[in-house]
Amino acid sequence: GESVGLHLPTLSVQEGDNSIINCAYSNSASDYFIWYKQESGKGPQFIIDIRSNMDKRQGQRVTVLLNKTVKHLSLQIAATQPGDSAVYFCAEYGDSSYKLIFGSGTRLLVRP
Amino acid sequence: ETGVTQSPTHLIKTRGQQVTLRCSSQSGHNTVSWYQQALGQGPQFIFQYYREEENGRGNFPPRFSGLQFPNYSSELNVNALELDDSALYLCASSGLEAKETQYFGPGTRLLVL
Numbered sequence A: 001g002e003s004v005g006l007h008l009p010t011l012s013v014q015e016g017d018n019s020i021i022n023c024a025y026s027n028s029a030s031d032y033f034i035w036y037k038q039e040s041g042k043g044p045q046f047i048i049d050i051r052s053n054m055d056k057r058q059g060q061r062v063t064v065l066l067n068k069t070v071k072h073l074s075l076q077i078a079a080t081q082p083g084d085s086a087v088y089f090c091a092e093y094g095d096s097s098y099k100l101i102f103g104s105g106t107r108l109l110v111r112p
Numbered sequence B: 001e002t003g004v005t006q007s008p009t010h011l012i013k014t015r016g017q018q019v020t021l022r023c024s025s026q027s028g029h030n031t032v033s034w035y036q037q038a039l040g041q042g043p044q045f046i047f048q049y050y051r052e053e054e055n056g057r058g059n060f061p062p063r064f065s066g067l068q069f070p071n072y073s074s075e076l077n078v079n080a081l082e083l084d085d086s087a088l089y090l091c092a093s094s095g096l097e098a099k100e101t102q103y104f105g106p107g108t109r110l111l112v113l
Helices: none
Strands: A010-014 A019-025 A032-038 A045-051 A056-058 A062-067 A072-077 A086-093 A100-102 A106-111 B005-007 B010-013 B019-024 B031-037 B044-050 B053-057 B064-068 B074-078 B087-094 B108-112
Touching (some): A019 A032, A045 A056, A100 B044, B019 B108
16 A cells, blocks of 8 residues: 655754654655644644655755655755754655645654 | 634544534635544545535545535534544645645644543
């Protein structure tokens, strides 16, 4: 079956450092990926997305890299701030055009 | 903020009861999806509504049902509540095209006792 998973359940970084959150997917036909940030007690918040015709996309302080060969994507956060502390999910559309499949999430802790 | 609203924010029910959760989609969006998020897990797709009809369904039993109204708002109904239905229920709205970004509301926290 299809699945999206994360390698590290918890990531602790020093404020100001860069953070890298990884995600593996199993469906080679997946062509659209989204990163969400979820703070405690809130719904997932869209961060950045990438389609399979790209291997890199940049936003404000965030970069998503997609490696289709090994079915892996990562979210890089530059100059991590305390406000970045949250759980981060990668999500993809599987074989359907409507159902987002989420991984189990990585908790990012930013040390002052 | 996404513009997706949900009500109520919190709800406590007892086993066997029925519950209705509500969602208003973001302006310009006509598609609403519902997800269940158990504590410490990622959201699980329940179903999606497009133009007032169910457009797809995840692995949830028939006691989970929904509606979408002409103004694109939506309801999630759960009958015969079970303890395992305790979760955060998330509504997401998206636009016309397939595989669009889904924007989430704040969720409704349901506790079944």
